[in-house]
Amino acid sequence: MASSDLPSRTVKPKHDESRTMKAIAWMGKKSVHVSDKPVPLITDPHDAIIKVTATAICGSDLHIFVNAMPGMTKGDILGHEFMGIVQEVGPEVTKFKPGDKVVACFDLGCGQCFYCKRGLWSCCQVTNPSKEQEAMYGDRTAGMHGYSAMTGAYEGGQAEYARVIFADVNLLKVPNDAADEKYLFLSDILPTAWHATELGEVSEGDTVAIWGAGPVGILAAHCAAARGAKRIIMVDNQTYRLDFATSKIPGLETVNFGEKKVMETLKEMTGGHGPDVAIEAVGFHYCKSWTHAIETALMLETDPSEMLNEMIVSVRKGGRISIVGVYAGFTNHFNIGAFMEKQLTMRGGQTPVQKYWHDLKTLIDKGVLDPTMVLTHTLPLDQGPEGYKIFNDKTDGCVKVVLKPQLMAAGA
Known part of the structure; x- marks a missing residue:
């Protein structure tokens, strides 16, 4: 099947207006x-409808939250x-x-x-119709669940039900009797952590510095140790x-x-040279100086360069920089x-999850x-707003939040 024969990227999803589900909806800044919401239906023959048993709040969701x-x-x-x-599949799902x-x-x-044929799933040319992203970047990323119109405006999975397009490509089967938590993070943060070590070519004997002690940063350390x-x-x-x-x-x-x-400090810790690899696992909406806070507030830039510059000056000569924290637009003072x-090497990108998840x-x-x-x-789905707040505010010892729709349904 040629890409020109694939289902339209702009097809409007179908819903069962007679049935509703609970879902976490964005209502504005920190809200x-x-x-x-109406329950999603099969819209295209390649679709699947999933009854969600576990869903997580990601650090990338906080960029939306704020x-x-x-x-x-x-x-x-x-x-x-x-x-x-899986509740239902389209006739083309095999x-x-x-x-x-x-x-x-x-x-x-x-x-x-x-x-996709080259393993660059997150660069898919078909699933994201955003003209705005194409104008900003000269091209488009793949579509993404639960993110903005910049990535296709697909409905997310912080809900009781979710529609997944091209199900044969975008779903991974796991044992029915396994705990959700064992495999849930194969949806994003574990492949993203591994992707960070791939981009940085982390190997035996390397010294690796990781900016960001959130879930991806911790799992990137876990993956670096495994490598x-x-x-x-x-x-x-x-x-x-x-x-x-x-x-x-x-x-x-x-x-x-x-x-x-x-x-x-990093120079002192590494004998004056700096680490071999620097991994950025933070993202773009955190400013460390008034200069960047003012420039972002005035829309003179969208993304601060401070952590990237720290990595550039800290890593050893000939070192490698890996960026998996989300960046959206333009930065100053780079x-x-x-x-x-x-003579540094810098690589970044949204994770092609499908490339890694079988091996992981x-x-x-x-x-x-x-x-x-x-x-x-671990919280009921209807406590999702509280989960967002403690994750964003870094309170209650929060590192990672999982939401369970069935806990809500059971009244727990």
């Missing part, structure tokens, strides 16, 4: 509500990390049937376009998150940038001179990787 991501509309259903039980337990990936590939990194250093300013990370990753070293200067003169499932099954280490809070 998400539990709303009644209204830092363009293209949101009041009432949009959030969530791109979810799994559940790999799944009702009753199968599946994980859905956040990035929506078609499986047939130029990019044989000699030293792993985590940079953050939240003491509780650094302490949590060190309790999960044996031998992890930390730098609290609220107490120490990052570049000087230290391109140091990047060029130090095997590593989970063998006990090499345990993504559940980041989970701190």
Whole structure:
């Protein structure tokens, strides 16, 4: 099937207006509500409808929560990390049937376009119709669940039911008797953490510095250790998150940038050279200086360059920089001179989940990787607004929140 023969990217999804479900909807800056929404229906022959059993709040969702991501509309259903039980499949779905337990990936590939055939699922040319993103970037990413119109405006999985397009490509079957938490994070954060180590070419004996002690940063440290990194250093300013990370990753070293200067400290820790690899697992809406706070407020830039510049000046000459924290647009004061003169390599990108998740499932099954280490809070779906608040505000020791629709339905 040629990409020109694929279903229209702009087809309007169908719903059963006679049935409603609970879903987490974005209502504006720092405002998400539990709303009644119509249940999605099969719209295209390649679709599947999933009854969601577990869904998570991702750090990327916080960019939406604080209204830092363009293209949101009041009432949009959030969530791109979810799994559940297949309820119905379209006539062209061949790999799944009702009753199968599946994980859905956040990035929506078609499986047939130029990019999907090369394993660049998150760059799919078919699933995202956004003209705005094409104007900004000169091209488009794949569509993504529960994000903005910039990524296709697909309904998310923080709901009782979700529609997954191109189900044969975008679902992964897991054992029906397994705990949801064992495999849920294959939807995004574990493949993203592994992708970070792939982009940084982390290998035996490397010293790896990771900016951000959130779920992706902690799992990136976990993956780096599995790949044989000699030293792993985590940079953050939240003491509780650094302490949590060190309790999960044996031998992890930390730098609290609220107490120490990052570049000087990393140089001291590495004999004056700096780490071999720097991984950015934070994203674009965090400003560390008044300069960038003012420039972003005045829309003179969309994304601060501070952490990227820290990585550029901290990493050793000839080092590698990996960016998996989300960036949206333009940045000022980028230290391109140091990047060029130090002969650095920088790579970034949204994770092609489908490229990694089969191998990562095997590593989970063998006990090499345990993504559940980041989970701190499990809440009913109808407590999703509280989950967003504690995750964003970094309170109650929150590192990762999972929401369970069935707990809500049971009145727990």
